[in-house]
Amino acid sequence: MTAAALRPRARAPQWFTILWRNKKARFGMLLLLAFVLLALLAPVLAPYDPRDRSFAGGLPPSAEHWFGTTGKGYDVASQAIFGARTSLVIGLVAGAIATTISLLVGMTAGYLGGMVDEVLSFVTNLALVVPALPLMITLAAYVPGGGSEWMVIIVISITGWAGAARLKRAQILTLRNREYIQAARMAGDGTFHVIFREIAPNMTSLIVVGFIGAVGGAIGAEAGLAFLGIGNPDTISWGTMLYWANTDGALLTGAFARLVVPGLLLALLTTALTFVNFGVDALSNPHLREP
Amino acid sequence: MPLVEVRHLSVDYRSRDLPPAHAVRDVSFDLAEGEFVGLLGESGCGKSTLGNALLRLLDRPAHHAGGEVRFDGQDLYALPAKELNRLRWREIATVFQSSMNALNPVLRVERQFRDTMEAHRWDPRADGDPRERVLEVLRDVELDAERVLRSYPHELSGGMRQRVVLALALLLRPRLVVLDEPTTGLDVVVQRSIVDLLRRLQREHGFSVLFISHDLGTVLEIADRVLVMYAGQIVESRPSADLAAAPLHPYTRGLLGSFADPRDEHVSVTAVPGRPPSLDSPPAGCAFAPRCPVRVAACAAVPPVLAAPGVGARAAGGAADVGDDAGGLVRCHRLTPEGADEPTVPDAAPPFPEVMAWASGPVSGPAGSADDAGGATPLLVADGLVKTYTRRRGLRREEVHAVRGVSFALAPGRVQALVGQSGSGKSTVAKMLTGTERPTSGTVTLAGRDVTHLRGADLRAYRSQVQMVFQDPFAALNPTKSVGASVGRPLRNHLGLSGEALRERVVTLLDGVGLSPGSLYVDKLPHQLSGGQRQRVVIARAMAPRPRLLIADEPISMLDVSIRAEILELLATTVQEQDVAMLYITHDLLSARLLADDLMVMRDGAVVEQGPTVRVVREPEHAYTETLLAAVPRPPGVAAR
Numbered sequence: 001m002t003a004a005a006l007r008p009r010a011r012a013p014q015w016f017t018i019l020w021r022n023k024k025a026r027f028g029m030l031l032l033l034a035f036v037l038l039a040l041l042a043p044v045l046a047p048y049d050p051r052d053r054s055f056a057g058g059l060p061p062s063a064e065h066w067f068g069t070t071g072k073g074y075d076v077a078s079q080a081i082f083g084a085r086t087s088l089v090i091g092l093v094a095g096a097i098a099t100t101i102s103l104l105v106g107m108t109a110g111y112l113g114g115m116v117d118e119v120l121s122f123v124t125n126l127a128l129v130v131p132a133l134p135l136m137i138t139l140a141a142y143v144p145g146g147g148s149e150w151m152v153i154i155v156i157s158i159t160g161w162a163g164a165a166r167l168k169r170a171q172i173l174t175l176r177n178r179e180y181i182q183a184a185r186m187a188g189d190g191t192f193h194v195i196f197r198e199i200a201p202n203m204t205s206l207i208v209v210g211f212i213g214a215v216g217g218a219i220g221a222e223a224g225l226a227f228l229g230i231g232n233p234d235t236i237s238w239g240t241m242l243y244w245a246n247t248d249g250a251l252l253t254g255a256f257a258r259l260v261v262p263g264l265l266l267a268l269l270t271t272a273l274t275f276v277n278f279g280v281d282a283l284s285n286p287h288l289r290e291p
Numbered sequence: 292m293p294l295v296e297v298r299h300l301s302v303d304y305r306s307r308d309l310p311p312a313h314a315v316r317d318v319s320f321d322l323a324e325g326e327f328v329g330l331l332g333e334s335g336c337g338k339s340t341l342g343n344a345l346l347r348l349l350d351r352p353a354h355h356a357g358g359e360v361r362f363d364g365q366d367l368y369a370l371p372a373k374e375l376n377r378l379r380w381r382e383i384a385t386v387f388q389s390s391m392n393a394l395n396p397v398l399r400v401e402r403q404f405r406d407t408m409e410a411h412r413w414d415p416r417a418d419g420d421p422r423e424r425v426l427e428v429l430r431d432v433e434l435d436a437e438r439v440l441r442s443y444p445h446e447l448s449g450g451m452r453q454r455v456v457l458a459l460a461l462l463l464r465p466r467l468v469v470l471d472e473p474t475t476g477l478d479v480v481v482q483r484s485i486v487d488l489l490r491r492l493q494r495e496h497g498f499s500v501l502f503i504s505h506d507l508g509t510v511l512e513i514a515d516r517v518l519v520m521y522a523g524q525i526v527e528s529r530p531s532a533d534l535a536a537a538p539l540h541p542y543t544r545g546l547l548g549s550f551a552d553p554r555d556e557h558v559s560v561t562a563v564p565g566r567p568p569s570l571d572s573p574p575a576g577c578a579f580a581p582r583c584p585v586r587v588a589a590c591a592a593v594p595p596v597l598a599a600p601g602v603g604a605r606a607a608g609g610a611a612d613v614g615d616d617a618g619g620l621v622r623c624h625r626l627t628p629e630g631a632d633e634p635t636v637p638d639a640a641p642p643f644p645e646v647m648a649w650a651s652g653p654v655s656g657p658a659g660s661a662d663d664a665g666g667a668t669p670l671l672v673a674d675g676l677v678k679t680y681t682r683r684r685g686l687r688r689e690e691v692h693a694v695r696g697v698s699f700a701l702a703p704g705r706v707q708a709l710v711g712q713s714g715s716g717k718s719t720v721a722k723m724l725t726g727t728e729r730p731t732s733g734t735v736t737l738a739g740r741d742v743t744h745l746r747g748a749d750l751r752a753y754r755s756q757v758q759m760v761f762q763d764p765f766a767a768l769n770p771t772k773s774v775g776a777s778v779g780r781p782l783r784n785h786l787g788l789s790g791e792a793l794r795e796r797v798v799t800l801l802d803g804v805g806l807s808p809g810s811l812y813v814d815k816l817p818h819q820l821s822g823g824q825r826q827r828v829v830i831a832r833a834m835a836p837r838p839r840l841l842i843a844d845e846p847i848s849m850l851d852v853s854i855r856a857e858i859l860e861l862l863a864t865t866v867q868e869q870d871v872a873m874l875y876i877t878h879d880l881l882s883a884r885l886l887a888d889d890l891m892v893m894r895d896g897a898v899v900e901q902g903p904t905v906r907v908v909r910e911p912e913h914a915y916t917e918t919l920l921a922a923v924p925r926p927p928g929v930a931a932r
Contacts, residue, residue, distance in 0.1 A: 179761040179762070179763060179766040179767040180767055180770075180777075182727070182759070183759070183761065183767055183768075183777075183829075183832065184769070184780065185754075186725065186754055186757075186759055186781070186833075187780040187781035187784055187785070187832065188751050188754060188755060188780070188781060188784030188785050188836070189780060189784060198769055201769075201771040201772075202769070202770065202771055
């Protein structure tokens with residue numbers, strides 16, 4: 001005990017050690033790191049400006065154009081590299097907003113109980129049963145400014161929080177009767193402090209799992225909306241690439257790279273997030289840790 | 292030949308981050324056919340690990356690190372898994388800790404008996420009619436067999452479930468039963484009945500028992516022979532009557548000192564200061580030496596061997612012939628011819644500190660005689676408290692009378708004990724005093740002011756005067772917060788302290804509860820502290836806002852026996868020095884006798900007896916009080932001490 005306390009704190013924090021030790025999580029984190037680098041270094045890595053349409057349309061993959069060009073003459077590789085930015089940014093922001101809503105609703109409902117719980121649980125259940133994709137399409141299509149990235153973020157977050165809110169409510173129900181929560185109330189702490197300072201730190205891993213799940217969901221939702229042509233078709237994202245590939249009939253003309261590249265990147269990014277989540281599970285449940 | 296021979300058994304806990312912990316170290320003992328052996332030790336001493344190792348039930352991260360367990364001549368660690376499965380339950384049965392929850396909640400009890408018989412190939416021709424056997428074993432544990440078989444586990448009470456689990460263990464007529472804390476978590480009175488039942492069944496059927504427990508009184512009373520375990524080793528192995536009458540090892544002496552009969556005229560208990568050594572680097576000499584009041588120079592350097600007292604240090608191999616241990620074995624240098632006359636080292640601790648029954652001496656204790664009670668101005672008056680819960684069952688409403696008309700007064704500097712079984716309504720009374728629950732009727736008055744229906748800021752202000760000490764020191768501190776943060780919150784909220792003043796006050800408070808120097812503990816997290824230290828932090832937090840009333844809900848029931856006395860003493864001095872009133876809620880009459888001036892006994896929501904502690908304990912008037920007193924274990928020999 002004392003020896004551990006005296007040891008210098010130069011090593012990695014404990015949560016990182018546990019994550020890194022888990023092979024699945026390590027794979028996920030490395031893959032995720034690759035995507036983050038891809039997004040950050042896009043101007044360096046991409047061979048051309050993604051909006052440069054000075055090339056001949058529909059070129060097959062070659063040394064100049066790794067994955068060919070689109071029907072309008074954009075470079076597919078450059079678009080794919082820059083598309084990582086859109087996916088990551090929208091995923092992170094929408095994931096964060098959805099997690100925040102789920103935290104506020106789920107934790108308040110679970111902690112306060114009674115009438116507040118009834119009302120908030122009703123709203124949560126309503127949000128759960130409303131089919132998300134049609135709602136997204138309706139919102140994105142009819143709300144003014146529906147095409148902007150911000151609108152997409154808001155649409156994704158308000159349709160994606162409910163499941164996580166249910167989870168958090170269930171978790172807080174098991175935590176709120178712990179003696180240390182009672183002790184905090186005896187110590188004069190207010191409701192807000194008890195929920196977010198006393199209880200929340202004890203469910204960090206659940207919140208993180210929920211956040212990563214929400215990010216993955218948001219990335220998928222963004223791509224789905226873009227693929228359906230909802231949102232601004234001029235943004236550079238993997239979803240829009242798929243949309244244009246589809247409208248141009250890429251499958252018929254044999255330009256498989258235009259479909260495979262963004263599709264594969266999307267799949268890899270969500271895989272990376274899922275694998276990180278395996279490791280976060282191990283954080284909260286020592287039984288899942290690899291020896 | 293003994294039924295079980297354990298030879299040099301060692302078990303390590305291995306993990307990647309920490310050095311291996313040697314939970315069981317070179318343990319050797321025998322268990323004769325039909326013998327009832329108690330394995331006594333405090334939390335973390337390795338007793339449960341030893342129990343599991345005996346059944347070869349070690350799971351990661353525990354590893355068998357050497358030694359043998361021979362059951363009926365066969366080494367369990369050399370058997371193939373299939374052979375081992377044949378032995379388990381048929382020959383060696385076990386009841387695990389918290390086994391009340393070992394029944395599958397979605398299966399009827401009958402099905403669980405049938406499954407057990409099928410899994411272990413019950414042969415009706417050789418073993419008899421299966422249904423007859425089930426009825427027989429359930430009758431053995433004194434249950435209404437027909438009714439129980441049709442029930443789901445949740446339809447049975449804790450005590451009944453424990454009997455069912457015991458019946459399941461005995462179903463296949465095993466020759467050895469390992470019981471790991473079989474009565475922990477049960478009510479005192481229920482505990483008593485299970486212990487009596489166990490002893491009767493063991494006598495009738497003649498199986499051997501290894502009874503693992505931290506409960507000294509029960510072990511001494513029920514077992515033929517007691518093994519005392521400390522830091523992974525057996526330190527004393529003797530017939531329980533001998534052990535109770537004259538414990539040899541200083542640790543056993545310390546443990547026995549923490550036990551007393553609350554009905555005695557003069558009651559005192561002792562504590563064993565300090566903590567057991569860390570098991571990852573066992574000390575070079577005797578593991579108990581740092582806490583030992585009679586240690587000699589050799590203790591720190593030479594590990595003592597387990598030997599018959601007075602025989603002298605033998606070769607290490609000599610410890611193996613445990614067959615001739617009729618007089619007992621002990622692991623202590625003082626009991627060898629060479630060590631007996633050696634003077635104790637000068638810096639050895641004084642003998643175990645004694646906690647007197649300071650408040651309840653027969654004539655008058657330091658706290659003043661019981662007659663003063665009427666004279667003191669009461670701080671808090673609870674008058675006719677009633678709490679009725681309404682439960683909806685389908686369309687019907689059902690009323691549960693948790694508390695029915697309880698009245699009492701609490702005075703500054705005095706302790707009122709509230710004793711009763713679980714479910715008697717004692718905790719509901721506490722909740723009504725703290726304002727967590729509102730009484731259905733009745734009033735609570737604090738210093739003349741009605742505080743029954745406070746809300747918002749008034750309630751918060753009231754709570755700065757009424758604080759709680761909780762039962763479970765492991766649950767009462769937020770695992771993510773440092774000690775300083777936990778103790779600091781009430782200071783910040785109720786007294787408005789912050790910054791350096793706050794920190795200073797926290798350090799003073801920690802010093803005050805014996806965590807000194809306090810500055811060393813401020814930044815520690817709860818998991819870095821022992822149970823006793825945590826409970827001290829909980830007390831410091833409760834005392835932080837300078838309350839006038841302290842409600843202690845079973846504050847020592849989760850602590851190891853050797854440190855209970857220290858916490859009791861801390862509570863007693865707190866009440867004296869800070870002049871607070873205390874409501875002490877417990878099921879343990881011994882601690883109530885030691886701590887409380889007055890005692891009230893609760894049953895089914897009503898107070899059945901109330902009065903000065905000494906009077907209630909020594910001359911109980913109500914039959915229920917007598918039942919509670921009779922449930923206190925009375926080991927042979929201790930009384931004669």
